Amino acid sequence: MGDRTGDRTIPESSQTATRFLLGDGGIPTATAETHDWLTRNGAEQRLEVARVPFSAMDRWSFQPEDGRLAHESGRFFSIEGLHVRTNFGWRRDWIQPIIVQPEIGFLGLIVKEFDGVLHVLAQAKAEPGNINAVQLSPTLQATRSNYTGVHRGSKVRFIEYFNGTRPSRILVDVLQSEQGAWFLRKRNRNMVVEVFDDLPEHPNFRWLTVAQLRAMLHHDNVVNMDLRTVLACVPTAVERDRADDVLARLPEGSFQARLLHSFIGAGTPANNMNSLLSWISDVRARREFVQRGRPLPDIERSGWIRRDDGIEHEEKKYFDVFGVTVATSDREVNSWMQPLLSPANNGLLALLVKDIGGTLHALVQLRTEAGGMDVAELAPTVHCQPDNYADAPEEFRPAYVDYVLNVPRSQVRYDAWHSEEGGRFYRNENRYMLIEVPADFDASAAPDHRWMTFDQITYLLGHSHYVNIQLRSIIACASAVYTRTAG
Structure with missing residues (x-):
């Protein structure tokens, strides 16, 4: 069952989640070929x-x-x-430069089944700010100025499957924010559409299974920010009668299995969704947050x-x-x-996770940034550029930053460097971490933080202005953890 938008069917989110989890192609056998393809494209595109x-x-x-x-x-x-x-x-009144881009662009991913296995059409895209020039990108990554031809260049490929000109089935369609510290109220339309046409081949585009794509998230600076945010918006709560099929693919009791258990909505949350939504509304109502152009x-x-x-x-x-x-x-x-x-320096984006009542939870914070859209959005546990706080009073240092900087390797479940949007940011690299804390870890000293299941986070990803771009990125990274050993 599903709803319709115009002539395009939108299936239930649980159906989409099940297809992505069970139809991912199993264990990716190699990533070397994808790396080689990206390297060849980098040489051919000759970005200077x-x-x-x-x-x-x-x-x-x-x-x-x-x-x-x-x-x-x-x-x-x-x-x-x-x-x-x-x-x-710490800082309560300031003026800064900011990027103003009121246009809403497309970040779109095309998917299609081949022999019963869901594939995504990834793009090898060069951006001027990328650390390594070419990275894996969504099928479509275009501002309104781009796809309406303001740049006086060639047509943007595959736009017709996202704007309704060509038939497609919408699987994901949601407006999401961009970096609030550097953009003023910036949003993009994150979409996943399924196509049934035979698409023309192009050397900059390649079909990958979902598992192959997620495997690339274990490598530094390969999957770009725009693809990470679209991947994060894919629903994860599967159809109830298929939950056991999904979980059976992983070793029982492993961190991957416990993580997947939390993603698919099979566990019991410590905080129900109504209380979490009330917390978000309360913080947004109490915080003074005034933006004025200067x-x-x-x-x-x-x-x-x-x-x-x-x-x-x-x-x-x-x-x-x-x-x-x-x-x-x-x-x-x-x-x-x-x-x-x-x-000026690299960022640290870390998500602390803990088993609460048999279900893995993530510790998220409500973070306000200068250019934010709606006062505050959910962010990773630690979200900062640590060097910016070197001279900050102790009470204003980000919560848990010192814990993360000194955490034993035995607690780290994911650790990789990823660069951010290369079309606007120059060599912006952040360290993304997923850290499992012990059962006695106390988070009561940080009132702006709450424990949420991964299913609750991805549920809110179906709606605008709840989850910031950094938390979306780390959610995509977490999906690589439970996919890595699936098969």
Whole structure:
């Protein structure tokens, strides 16, 4: 059974979850071939990125009325000033640069069955900010300016299966936020659609089983942020009569089995969904959070320095903004200029998990960020750039950051480095960790944290403005843990 949107059927989420878990192709036998394919694409796409001063950026300039850095078309995105006032945290009143991109883009993944096994159509996509140029990306990754042709380039491939022009079955369709520290109220449409056409082959696209794709999440800087967020939005609570079939694929009592048990909704949560939703609403109602656009030159009041070669903070913290020129042989346009944001240091994103009453739970926090959409969203247990807090008073250091930085390796269940959106951020790399804590671990000292089952988190992923991009990424990474030994 399912609902319909226009002429496209939307199946029940439990049916989609069951297909992804039981039709994933089993144990991936090798990842070397996928790595080789990405390496070949990197050589063929020949991405070249060079830093340039703002004054040399063609079609970009600082606007006379408010100083914002914008494209002459008025589209794509701009760098503007933002004033934030809050009643909590270490810094409670500040002005910063922020990326303003009001367009809602597509992050879309095409899936199709081959011989009864579900495959996804992944793209080898080069982005100017990527650490290793080319990474695995969704089938479709496009802003409104891209797919409407503002860049004056070639047509975006496969857009017709997401905008309703060609027949497809919608499996996932939800608006999700992007990095709230650096984007102002940015959202993208995360979609998974099933197609029945024979799609044209292209050297930048390849069919992978779900298991093969998830296996790549065990490798550093291979699966890009946009693909991770779409994967995270795939529902996981399976049809009740198929739960035993799913769990039977893993060794009983293993961490992978216990994790999958929590994902598919087979356990008992410590906090029911109504109480969790009430907690979220209460925090959003109590926190003061005021955002006001400001002329970009006003950022100097909070220690920012703007020069022709870039914008940086006087304490060498947070991030820089600078211009780049980009050339590549295989994009909708082959050369362009744009600003990029470069974090001053690496981030730490860790999710603590614990067995509560026989069910694995994750400790999430409600985090507010400067450009956030709805006051606060669920985030990993630890979500920070640790170096930014080196001089912070002890009471304002992020909860559990020192625990994570000193955790024994025996408790670490997942540990990999992943880079963030390479179209806007330059070599932004974060460490993603999944850590199992002992039964006596006490979380009562952190009132902004709550224990949730993985099923509860993925349920909220079916709705907008509940789960931030960093927690979505780590949810995708966790799916790689329980998929790795499945078969």
